[in-house]
Amino acid sequence: MWDTILDRMLARLVSHGRLRVIYPDGTARQYGAGPDPATTLTIRQPRTVRALCLSPDLALGEGYVDGTIAIDQADLHDALALLVRNRTHGGLPAWAGAGARWRSRLAGWATRNTPARARRNVAHHYDLSDDFYRLFLDADMQYSCAYFTDPGMPLDQAQEAKKHHIAGKLLLRPGMRVLDIGCGWGGMALTLARDYGVQVTGITLSRNQRDTAQARVTAAGLDGRVTIRMADYRTISGHFDRIVSVGMLEHVGPAHYRTFFRRLRALLAEDGVALVHTIGFSEPPHPTSDWILRNIFPGGHIPSMSQLSPAYERAQLWLTDVEVLRGHYALTCQHWRARFEAALPEVRRMYDDRFVRMWRYYLVACQAAFEEQWQGVFQLQLARRQDAVPATRDYLYGADRNAYLHAAQ
Amino acid sequence: MWDTILDRMLARLVSHGRLRVIYPDGTARQYGAGPDPATTLTIRQPRTVRALCLSPDLALGEGYVDGTIAIDQADLHDALALLVRNRTHGGLPAWAGAGARWRSRLAGWATRNTPARARRNVAHHYDLSDDFYRLFLDADMQYSCAYFTDPGMPLDQAQEAKKHHIAGKLLLRPGMRVLDIGCGWGGMALTLARDYGVQVTGITLSRNQRDTAQARVTAAGLDGRVTIRMADYRTISGHFDRIVSVGMLEHVGPAHYRTFFRRLRALLAEDGVALVHTIGFSEPPHPTSDWILRNIFPGGHIPSMSQLSPAYERAQLWLTDVEVLRGHYALTCQHWRARFEAALPEVRRMYDDRFVRMWRYYLVACQAAFEEQWQGVFQLQLARRQDAVPATRDYLYGADRNAYLHAAQ
Numbered sequence: 001m002w003d004t005i006l007d008r009m010l011a012r013l014v015s016h017g018r019l020r021v022i023y024p025d026g027t028a029r030q031y032g033a034g035p036d037p038a039t040t041l042t043i044r045q046p047r048t049v050r051a052l053c054l055s056p057d058l059a060l061g062e063g064y065v066d067g068t069i070a071i072d073q074a075d076l077h078d079a080l081a082l083l084v085r086n087r088t089h090g091g092l093p094a095w096a097g098a099g100a101r102w103r104s105r106l107a108g109w110a111t112r113n114t115p116a117r118a119r120r121n122v123a124h125h126y127d128l129s130d131d132f133y134r135l136f137l138d139a140d141m142q143y144s145c146a147y148f149t150d151p152g153m154p155l156d157q158a159q160e161a162k163k164h165h166i167a168g169k170l171l172l173r174p175g176m177r178v179l180d181i182g183c184g185w186g187g188m189a190l191t192l193a194r195d196y197g198v199q200v201t202g203i204t205l206s207r208n209q210r211d212t213a214q215a216r217v218t219a220a221g222l223d224g225r226v227t228i229r230m231a232d233y234r235t236i237s238g239h240f241d242r243i244v245s246v247g248m249l250e251h252v253g254p255a256h257y258r259t260f261f262r263r264l265r266a267l268l269a270e271d272g273v274a275l276v277h278t279i280g281f282s283e284p285p286h287p288t289s290d291w292i293l294r295n296i297f298p299g300g301h302i303p304s305m306s307q308l309s310p311a312y313e314r315a316q317l318w319l320t321d322v323e324v325l326r327g328h329y330a331l332t333c334q335h336w337r338a339r340f341e342a343a344l345p346e347v348r349r350m351y352d353d354r355f356v357r358m359w360r361y362y363l364v365a366c367q368a369a370f371e372e373q374w375q376g377v378f379q380l381q382l383a384r385r386q387d388a389v390p391a392t393r394d395y396l397y398g399a400d401r402n403a404y405l406h407a408a409q
Numbered sequence: 410m411w412d413t414i415l416d417r418m419l420a421r422l423v424s425h426g427r428l429r430v431i432y433p434d435g436t437a438r439q440y441g442a443g444p445d446p447a448t449t450l451t452i453r454q455p456r457t458v459r460a461l462c463l464s465p466d467l468a469l470g471e472g473y474v475d476g477t478i479a480i481d482q483a484d485l486h487d488a489l490a491l492l493v494r495n496r497t498h499g500g501l502p503a504w505a506g507a508g509a510r511w512r513s514r515l516a517g518w519a520t521r522n523t524p525a526r527a528r529r530n531v532a533h534h535y536d537l538s539d540d541f542y543r544l545f546l547d548a549d550m551q552y553s554c555a556y557f558t559d560p561g562m563p564l565d566q567a568q569e570a571k572k573h574h575i576a577g578k579l580l581l582r583p584g585m586r587v588l589d590i591g592c593g594w595g596g597m598a599l600t601l602a603r604d605y606g607v608q609v610t611g612i613t614l615s616r617n618q619r620d621t622a623q624a625r626v627t628a629a630g631l632d633g634r635v636t637i638r639m640a641d642y643r644t645i646s647g648h649f650d651r652i653v654s655v656g657m658l659e660h661v662g663p664a665h666y667r668t669f670f671r672r673l674r675a676l677l678a679e680d681g682v683a684l685v686h687t688i689g690f691s692e693p694p695h696p697t698s699d700w701i702l703r704n705i706f707p708g709g710h711i712p713s714m715s716q717l718s719p720a721y722e723r724a725q726l727w728l729t730d731v732e733v734l735r736g737h738y739a740l741t742c743q744h745w746r747a748r749f750e751a752a753l754p755e756v757r758r759m760y761d762d763r764f765v766r767m768w769r770y771y772l773v774a775c776q777a778a779f780e781e782q783w784q785g786v787f788q789l790q791l792a793r794r795q796d797a798v799p800a801t802r803d804y805l806y807g808a809d810r811n812a813y814l815h816a817a818q
Contacts, residue, residue, distance in 0.1 A: 147801070148800065148801075149801055149803065151800070281722075282721075282722065282726070282727045282728045283722050283725065284719065284722045284723055304718070304722055305714065305718040305722070305728065306715065306718040306719040306722055309713070309714040309715040309718050310693065310715040312691075313690075313691065313692050313693045313713055313714065313715055314693055316692065316783070317691070318691045318733075318735070318783060318785075319691050319714065319731075319733055320733050320735065321731070321732065321733055322728075322730070322731035322733075323730065323802065324727075324728055324729050324730055324731075325800070326727070326729065326795040326796065326798070326800060327795065327796065327800045328800060374725070374727060374795075376727075376795065386735040386736065386783075386785065387735065387736065389735070391557065391560070391734070391735060391736045391737060392556070392557075392558055393732065393802070393806065394558065394806070396806075397802065397803070397805075397806030
């Protein structure tokens with residue numbers, strides 16, 4: 001019975017591209033049409049067929065990781081891109097979304113990130129060994145979307161470009177006090193202190209990140225300019241000329257957006273400027289993928305602008321600019337995955353086969369989502385006063401570009 | 410009794426700057442503190458005192474226009490700026506907002522702009538004599554926010570810069586089909602057709618604007634490239650490579666935002682790009698000033714991002730960029746007012762003293778609102794596909810600037 005249901009679901013779903021599915025009894029079926037060679041998905045267990053009918057997103061990820069769904073490694077990206085593309089075009093029957101809608105009501109709970117839960121969530125992901133992250137990230141360990149001024153740009157250069165693009169939006173002057181909320185392994189804090197002459201306080205909830213960032217600060221001789229603390233954004237006090245937060249808002253959860261922006265306002269000096277860089281949807285809010293929520297980012301949620309705007313409006317913050325980066329994160333994930341595969345012997349010395357498949361699925365699924373969904377990166381620039389930011393964007397581009405950088409040197 | 414109530418309201422309201430009020434019985438009172446010389450407001454009728462208590466915004470405008478409130482012409486801007494600034498800082502007692510909150514529930518009705526009502530609303534304002542608008546607008550009759558790359562830029566140049574800045578965001582190529590929703594007196598359509606070699610359909614609901622725009626098109630020898638129609642955005646069909654809408658969304662009303670963005674999507678080609686330029690609040694939605702709604706823009710509403718974002722998200726449009734222009738509209742209003750005052754002898758030949766005071770109050774009140782409130786201009790760039798717009802903004806700035814303009818020539 002479940003084979004028939006899945007067969008009908010897939011027949012309805014796949015209208016862009018071609019998919020070949022081999023069922024547990026050996027039957028092979030093709031879905032979709034067109035000239036592309038079909039990618040093949042082999043289901044090895046009858047229970048996996050049932051799981052795919054009831055909770056497609058979760059079952060696909062879990063099936064791939066535990067090996068009950070086989071997809072040739074070379075086909076993985078095409079298979080996931082095909083499935084995401086067809087879902088984006090609304091190909092699932094109405095009832096198939098029922099589980100997701102029901103779970104979305106629970107999402108408020110799943111992302112009710114109290115300080116204690118936020119700490120556990122962060123530890124789950126970021127306290128994996130630094131040595132592991134070093135294997136696939138750039139030299140500076142930027143674990144967020146890079147900025148490719150050209151699609152062929154090497155990853156290291158695109159991550160440097162990202163930091164300086166953000167620095168430009170922060171309108172830095174030497175000596176300014178900067179808060180970095182979610183400072184990761186300290187790359188942004190080090191760059192701002194070294195290249196722009198500012199005083200940075202970086203905060204993270206990950207012990208590993210704190211220790212590594214602190215060691216890097218000391219090694220760079222920047223202890224006088226950079227302070228790294230293990231702290232929650234809700235417990236910080238003081239006034240900062242600038243606030244930067246890159247790839248942290250995804251961990252905040254919709255229930256806390258108002259608090260987040262209220263804290264931002266409270267921590268900003270009167271003429272302060274903040275830059276929040278976050279993954280974002282250009283579509284109505286929807287719950288995080290169950291598989292991602294369970295396996296990768298507990299408590300995570302990707303915001304839509306319709307969730308962020310009521311929050312910063314109530315916090316009495318001027319939205320002074322929004323850049324919507326499209327394509328950049330797909331490229332970033334593609335680089336990460338290529339480096340991950342290249343480093344596979346080292347990865348296998350640290351983790352088992354299940355972990356390898358989980359991480360591969362995560363990187364490829366994210367790349368496919370950025371390619372096929374209404375999913376990009378928002379860079380929100382916010383201020384307390386409308387004149388805290390120049391009246392045109394010329395300060396960021398053209399002849400004026402990097403005027404602040406040169407002033408700092 | 411009403412004198413006492415108004416006295417208490419003002420004592421509570423004014424904490425930034427100084428205001429001197431002369432009551433109908435001749436009593437003079439000072440509010441606020443600080444070194445600024447006080448601006449003086451003379452109330453000539455007891456009934457105006459009562460009206461100011463019950464509906465401050467409406468009564469102030471009506472009192473100024475009918476002469477029962479006197480403000481020295483040189484002081485008008487400072488007086489209005491002072492009142493707006495103090496309101497923005499939350500200086501009115503809770504009950505004073507009750508009327509406004511009650512009216513905001515009715516605002517849905519006030520801005521329920523059916524096609525017939527939309528036509529009447531537009532006629533109210535835009536079918537004033539073209540000769541009048543010519544007296545204070547720039548040579549091209551751009552009746553929307555200019556783009557000042559330098560605050561000292563002359564108005565004509567800043568309006569030219571606005572059109573080319575928008576043209577840059579439209580990524581035009583010769584021969585493209587462009588729809589201009591709310592084309593005014595045709596300035597944008599003419600510029601795009603002449604300088605970028607595109608085919609433009611301009612629509613307006615004002616007969617005056619349609620006639621003037623059509624005459625300008627013919628005079629420019631561009632009948633083959635520009636079509637001007639008197640039409641509502643809801644009745645247009647076809648597919649356009651680009652859509653531009655400047656200063657029109659303010660007339661749409663929140664009840665119609667979903668329809669507006671759905672129409673935008675339906676009218677856009679698959680790889681199309683739209684640019685919507687509108688006044689916007691960087692604060693929670695609130696109703697339009699009663700005085701503006703009654704006297705200047707019936708059916709008008711200034712959107713907040715929290716009202717626009719749910720609408721474009723549901724319409725399945727990619728938000729590809731948002732520029733938030735701050736300060737530019739205050740400068741634009743300042744220019745308009747200076748030109749209006751300089752042309753006063755001609756204005757008086759067309760309209761009576763009451764009209765002159767109404768128009769002066771409108772221009773000054775708008776300038777003050779842009780200076781003191783969370784009110785700016787949003788330029789939303791929207792597309793159906795994420796790759797319809799380049800991955801970085803370099804196409805709009807720096808060396809690539811105007812690449813499209815050069816290609817067109």
